[in-house]
C-alpha cells in the first residue's frame with residue numbers, strides 16, 4: 573500500500589480483553605490453568621528434576637493428534653506417567669516442559685512413529701484431531717492440548733537450523749532449539765503466526781463469506797494472515813478490501829484465540845463499513861453476503877449455518893448479535 577493512501581484508525585482501537593464484557597469465558601483453546609514457570613526453564617538441572625518427579629505427567633502428541641478418552645460430547649485428555657511415556661518417546665530430552673499444575677510438572681512429548689498407521693496407547697484412549705474434539709473438552713483441558721500440539725509441531729519442524737542446516741537440540745525446557753554448529757549457535761523460538769479475523773458491520777447487517785470447500789450453508793467472518801511490516805488494523809483493512817471490496821474503519825479489538833493448526837494466533841476484531849460495494853476477488857471466497865440480524869433468528873429457514881462453536885468466528889458473531 574503506498575504511504576499516502578494510509579488510513580489512520582480511530583484512537584482506542586485496542587481494548588484489553590478484560591475490559592470487554594462480551595467474553596467473560598475464554599475462547600476455546602485459551603483459558604489455560606498452567607503456571608508456565610518460564611523463569612525456571614533455563615535451569616537445566618531443575619527441568620531435569622521435574623522430568624524425573626514422581627508426580628510428573630506427559631501429554632502425548634502423535635501425528636499432531638491429541639490423546640483423549642470419553643464418550644458422547646464429553647472428553648478428557650489422557651496424561652501419561654514419564655515411565656509410560658518413555659515406552660513410545662524414549663528420548664526425554666526432546667520432551668517440552670509445559671508448566672506446573674496443581675498436581676505437578678507437565679510435559680509434552682511426540683510419541684510413536686509419526687509415519688506409522690497405527691497409534692500407540694490405544695488401550696488408554698484415542699488420538700483425535702483437536703480441531704474436531706475441542707468443543708467437547710473443558711477450556712483449561714483444551715488449552716493444555718492446544719499448547720502441547722503447537723509446541724510439539726514446532727519442535728518437530730525445527731530439528732535443523734534454518735541458518736546453517738546443522739542439527740539443533742532443545743534448550744530452555746524445549747522452548748528454544750539451539751543450533752549445535754559452534755560457529756552458528758542460533759536460537760530458534762516457537763512460531764506464533766498472527767492472523768486477523770473480523771466481523772464487518774453495516775448498521776443491522778454483517779458481512780460473512782464462505783469458501784468453496786466448506787459444508788453447504790456455512791458462512792463465517794473474514795480472516796487472513798498479518799503480513800510483515802503491517803499493523804493489525806492495516807491487515808484488517810487490507811484483507812476486507814482484497815476479499816470483498818469493502819472499505820472498513822473503526823477497527824476494534826474483541827478477543828484472541830490460540831489456533832494451533834499449526835501455529836496461528838487469531839486476533840478477533842469488529843469493524844464498520846465506511847465505503848465500497850461487495851465485490852469478490854474470486855480467489856479466497858466462493859461467496860460473501862450481508863446478513864441482517866433477523867437472518868440469524870431464521871437461519872434454519874434460509875439455510876444459514878454458523879461456523880464451529882470452537883472458533884473465534886462464532887464468538888465474534890455472537891458478540892455482535894449480543895447473544896454470548
Ligand SMILES: [Zn+2]
Pocket residue numbers: 733734735736737738751752753756757758
Ligand atoms: Zn546454525
